[in-house]
Amino acid sequence: xxxxxxxxxxxxxxxxxxxxxxxxxxxxxxxxxxxxxxxxxxxxxxxxxxxxxxxxxxxxxxxxxxxxxxxxxxxxxxxxxxxxxxxxxxxxxxxxxxxxxxxxxxxxxxxxxxxxxxxxxxxxxxxxxxxxxxxxxxxxxxxxxxxxxxxxxxxxxxxxxxxxxxxxxxxxxxxxxxxxxxxxxxxxxxxxxxxxxxxxxxxxxxxxxxxxxxxxxxxxxxxxxxxxxxxxxxxxxx
Amino acid sequence: xxxxxxxxxxxxxxxxxxxxxxxxxxxxxxxxxxxxxxxxxxxxxxxxxxxxxxxxxxxxxxxxxxxxxxxxxxxxxxxxxxxxxxxxxxxxxxxxxxxxxxxxxxxxxxxxxxxxxxxxxxxxxxxxxxxxxxxxxxxxxxxxxxxxxxxxxxxxxxxxxxxxxxxxxxxxxxxxxxxxxxxxxxxxxxxxxxxxxxxxxxxxxxxxxxxxxxxxxxxxxxxxxxxxxxxxxxxxxxxxxxxxxxxxxxxxxxxxxxxxxxxxxxxxxxxxxxxxxxxxxxxxxxxxxxxx
Numbered sequence: 001x002x003x004x005x006x007x008x009x010x011x012x013x014x015x016x017x018x019x020x021x022x023x024x025x026x027x028x029x030x031x032x033x034x035x036x037x038x039x040x041x042x043x044x045x046x047x048x049x050x051x052x053x054x055x056x057x058x059x060x061x062x063x064x065x066x067x068x069x070x071x072x073x074x075x076x077x078x079x080x081x082x083x084x085x086x087x088x089x090x091x092x093x094x095x096x097x098x099x100x101x102x103x104x105x106x107x108x109x110x111x112x113x114x115x116x117x118x119x120x121x122x123x124x125x126x127x128x129x130x131x132x133x134x135x136x137x138x139x140x141x142x143x144x145x146x147x148x149x150x151x152x153x154x155x156x157x158x159x160x161x162x163x164x165x166x167x168x169x170x171x172x173x174x175x176x177x178x179x180x181x182x183x184x185x186x187x188x189x190x191x192x193x194x195x196x197x198x199x200x201x202x203x204x205x206x207x208x209x210x211x212x213x214x215x216x217x218x219x220x221x222x223x224x225x226x227x228x229x230x231x232x233x234x235x236x237x238x
Numbered sequence: 239x240x241x242x243x244x245x246x247x248x249x250x251x252x253x254x255x256x257x258x259x260x261x262x263x264x265x266x267x268x269x270x271x272x273x274x275x276x277x278x279x280x281x282x283x284x285x286x287x288x289x290x291x292x293x294x295x296x297x298x299x300x301x302x303x304x305x306x307x308x309x310x311x312x313x314x315x316x317x318x319x320x321x322x323x324x325x326x327x328x329x330x331x332x333x334x335x336x337x338x339x340x341x342x343x344x345x346x347x348x349x350x351x352x353x354x355x356x357x358x359x360x361x362x363x364x365x366x367x368x369x370x371x372x373x374x375x376x377x378x379x380x381x382x383x384x385x386x387x388x389x390x391x392x393x394x395x396x397x398x399x400x401x402x403x404x405x406x407x408x409x410x411x412x413x414x415x416x417x418x419x420x421x422x423x424x425x426x427x428x429x430x431x432x433x434x435x436x437x438x439x440x441x442x443x444x445x446x447x448x449x450x451x452x453x454x455x456x457x458x459x460x461x462x463x464x465x466x467x468x469x470x471x472x473x474x475x476x477x478x479x480x481x482x483x484x485x486x487x488x489x490x491x492x493x494x495x496x497x498x499x500x501x502x503x504x505x506x507x508x509x510x511x512x513x514x515x516x517x518x519x520x521x522x523x524x525x526x527x528x529x530x
Contacts, residue, residue, distance in 0.1 A: 039424075042428055044424055044427060044428065067427075067430060067431075067432050068430070070427060070428060070429070070430045071429075071430030073428075074428075075428040077421065077424070077425060077428075079421065081421045081422060081424065081425035082425075083422065083425070083426075083440055083444075084444065085443050085444050085447060094429060094431075094439060095429030095430055095431065098429075098431055098435050098439060099429055099430035099431050099432075099435070100430065143429070144428075144429075147429070147430065
């Protein structure tokens with residue numbers, strides 16, 4: 001599949017398959033197309049050539065209403081994008097109540113149990129600006145999960161966090177992996193990617209240059225581009 | 239590289255008491271200066287007016303206590319019409335203004351003609367003086383002799399004001415809607431909300447909060463412009479004052495009307511200031527000005 005903004009190609013032929021319960025990590029420099037790929041999968045962007053399938057069903061048929069498809073996927077943003085005028089619990093239940101038409105009491109119950117799991121039940125009445133970045137991102141993950149999505153798309157969910165807050169968010173994702181949640185994770189956290197992902201894809205200028213199981217890709221990258229990128233990232237870490 | 243400026247440290251470290259003393263010296267000095275300056279400016283202005291050659295005559299025609307007391311009740315009952323008109327028009331303006339803003343924001347093909355009309359309407363109403371619209375509606379609509387269309391001057395005047403102010407207010411709402419970052423809409427859509435739901439539950443509530451201060455500003459100005467309805471004849475405060483002045487050649491009732499307007503507009507202004515200051519604090523912007 002390909003995608004351009006105006007004449008600027010961003011994704012130049014992505015071919016990717018994600019199995020049920022799999023976690024795929026997308027790595028690559030900023031601007032390599034990771035975020036765009038996730039936005040395309042959630043149908044927030046229209047792709048140019050190719051197709052995307054969800055549970056064997058083509059979701060990129062021209063003219064198809066994207067709204068019911070988006071309800072089957074969860075997307076978490078780099079900058080959280082919580083709704084600042086709603087309390088934590090209102091943020092979490094909005095999708096369930098308005099998009100899925102779940103009865104409010106059921107949604108509330110489900111929202112609270114998710115917040116409890118993420119250690120945020122006591123913050124449910126607070127507004128997002130009272131929360132730390134790590135807490136906000138955990139709320140955002142709860143918000144994406146409340147509608148029971150088939151797959152979760154995570155767009156650099158720790159990139160906007162202070163280093164000491166990264167761990168709490170990664171712990172949440174680790175837990176989801178153990179439960180068998182299907183995930184596509186765009187990330188800069190190489191250690192985390194190698195720990196959680198079943199498959200790591202390295203993107204450079206809109207292409208998947210190399211993909212493979214984490215041990216193989218991180219310890220013995222086959223392509224020169226991948227070697228260069230990993231060398232750069234790992235030396236930057238010191 | 240320039241040489242570092244040699245610092246000569248005080249023999250003893252400066253104490254908290256010394257800093258507090260310096261602060262209170264500074265505070266006392268600024269109090270004294272502002273006191274003197276106020277007396278000079280206000281006193282000067284008062285002397286200038288009170289010693290002017292026409293002052294005794296002006297005092298008699300504009301500040302007559304007897305004219306004030308005898309006209310006050312009719313001006314006040316006129317002002318009650320102003321307040322009623324203001325309250326009704328304000329509610330209409332809020333609803334119509336938001337609707338127009340929504341029509342201009344939503345890209346639905348079926349609404350295309352409505353959107354075109356909305357653009358023309360806003361352009362025209364913002365470009366024509368309010369007093370002209372009041373005239374045209376107030377005298378034009380009854381001339382059409384339509385059945386079922388009200389011809390009361392107060393109703394038509396109110397309608398004319400609503401037409402003008404809805405145009406202004408729709409632009410305020412639209413600015414608010416467009417100021418909400420697109421990532422908020424994306425977050426709403428990603429949850430599976432429809433475009434309309436994202437607008438209704440995510441964008442508009444944030445937009446309305448943001449534009450509350452400028453909206454109130456428009457309402458202060460609406461509260462004053464209600465006086466324009468007087469040209470159609472209904473006896474609101476300004477009209478009542480004019481009638482009184484015309485029969486007695488004393489303009490004190492106009493001052494009474496002005497005071498009544500101020501009784502409403504000044505508190506409204508203070509509320510706006512307060513809201514703006516709070517909005518500023520929330521964005522952390524006031525800090526820069528809070529430094530002495």
